Each structure stands twice: as C-alpha cells, then as structure tokens.
Amino acid sequence: MKKIIMICLMAVIGFGVSGAMAQKKQVELKTTVFQTDVDCENCAKKVDNSIPYQKGVKEVKVDVSTQTVTVTYDVAKTNDEALLKAFKKVKVKAEVKEVASK
Known part of the structure; x- marks a missing residue:
C-alpha cells in the first residue's frame, strides 16, 4: 500500500513540475518603422546582416523603395x-517614423 501511495505522490509531483516548466513567460513585442537612407541593395544587405542579430530582435523587413x-x-x-x-x-542614418505595439 505504501508503494502505491509513493508512486501516486511521485506522479502528482512530476506532473506539477512539468506543468510549471511548460508555462512560458509572456513576451511583449513592439514594432517600429524606421525611416532610413537605405537606397540600394548593398545598403539593405548591411541592415540585414546586422539588425536581425541585435539582442531581442524578432523580425526585420527592409523596403528599399520607401x-x-x-x-x-x-x-x-x-x-x-x-x-x-x-x-x-x-x-545607416535612421529615425523613428512610426511605432505600433503588437
């Protein structure tokens, strides 16, 4: 009987720990549009090779035409x-053009 109780207790504790690990911290994302002097593909590559690797950056979209x-x-x-x-x-010259939270 003691073995059954111990097994049940271990199972309950195991499920509780795995449930706590499954909860993720909610991430607050922000999207900012920067007006830049990017006017060619080489400039766009400079941005693509640096900005996405900044800490916390999730997505970068470069639009040369605008x-x-x-x-x-x-x-x-x-x-x-x-x-x-x-x-x-x-x-790359840049300034904040528009801010929108996600």
Missing part, C-alpha cells in the same frame, strides 16, 4: 534607442 526598415522586437531586451545605435554602427 527607404524604411520595420523591426519587431522584445521590449524586455531592447528598445528604439538601442536599435538606432545599431543602425549608426553600420553607417
């Missing part, structure tokens, strides 16, 4: 100011 870069990122890991610095590092 000279905009749309960046979706985790607000707990980065912000617009940090991204502007990242643009500056690759010698």
